[in-house]
Amino acid sequence: MEFNDQPENYWAWKTSFRSVTDELTLSPREELDLLIKWLGPASKEQARRIRAINSHNSAAGLSMVWQRLKETYGTPEAVEHSLLKRIEEFPRISNRDNVRLRELGDILLELEYAKEGGYLPGLAYLDTSRGVNPILEKLPFSLQEKWISQGSKYKECNHVPYPPFTFFSQFIRSEAKTRNDPSFMISQAHYSGPTKTERPTRYNNKSYGSRQTMPLAQKPHALRKCRTFRSKPIEERKTYLREKNICFRCCGSTNHRAKDCDKEIVCRECGSKTHTSALHPGPAPWFSEVSADQGEEEETHETPPGTLPAVTSKCTEVCGGNTNAKSCCRICLVKVYPEDHPGKVIQTYVVLDDQSNCSLARPEFFDHFGLYEKASPYTLKTCAGVMETSGRRATNFVVESFDGKIRIKLPTLIECEMIPDDRAEIPTPEIARYFPHLRHVADKIPPLNENAQILILLGRDILRVHKVRQQ
Structure with a gap:
């Protein structure tokens, strides 16, 4: 009957403890001593301090201990945090780790009951992809694929935005039951795939x-x-x-x-x-790419059956001579470094995109500066639709113009792999000299830096870089 200092077990333990003490008709001092005896390490230490403070008034001390236990372990926020932390800290499951899959199913069942109890409103987000995806990422690839198939069928048949958490929990427990069924256990000695030492x-x-x-x-x-x-x-x-x-x-x-x-x-x-x-x-190259200069030219890639053509839209083009088609995307060569370490500077290209409400950076940027903190979830809206993803955050960085005349502190950069990475769109002095009306600005454009990557996209959260100052 010892309390294990886990909020999700507090109310059940309290009910059991109360039922025992009510039958014994104990005095406040005796109940307080018995309570401290069966508390967990952390809660016991708090109770002892309260008992020492109220050594002359055991009834007040007993009341304060119960109040402290409720505040620490009995609030909805404490229970929700404890349950979700167990999911967060649960290790990733390999293809043949069936026992661990069953353990995950048990935790999800506990979450399901807690959610249906109605006293934990914070668990309602489990009925969305934002709540399920972190759990899904811990599953083997084969189970992820299977859930996508079953979840999509549920959405289509029931006309809902996303399958409820109860359905996902039942799916995991069903798979765990099947994979732990002794009737279908494949002996390691007869398993034709790689063994633990051969994996x-x-x-x-x-x-x-x-x-x-x-x-x-x-x-x-x-x-x-x-x-x-x-x-x-x-x-x-x-x-x-x-x-x-x-x-x-x-x-x-x-x-x-x-x-x-x-x-x-x-x-x-x-x-x-x-x-x-x-x-x-981006999409696979055999998806038809339609652009202004293709016309009715025959497709050179074999298009798999059932696929849709991908359309590339360019708002303006620079044609003629040996130049390739260029869009009007603004890409600049800059220097970027941490605000408190100017010596750790890198040269990179940035895309200026006033259609994005946040500034983004590719994973290579975070890896270069050793930013390995935990990724946080966010919603990414593109022309392809809305997707739930996650990424790291980078703060306290400075962007400096290539000539060193302008320095601006960057807003928080969010990790994103979807930043356009087409180096053919980078403006160069050679392209500018090709057109008479651009020749006078050709010397203001730095030569193409083969070693600099396109790592950053600057959105509307840094309006200063989007303002046109001369035309």
């Missing part, structure tokens, strides 16, 4: 870069050339790499981490040297 990791000699049968497409080719992999959304591709312990940079080896990868890579779709074509965030 591919980033530190053994197995590589996904060789020509072998890929799990996604069941065809003998490298992952970086897998069309099935490339067709999936960027978040699903990253989840797959994480599940298979494949390098996030080259997508071709399990021998090293992305930060230790020394392979020369380049994205064939945008020219970036920070990711391969397999991890390009």
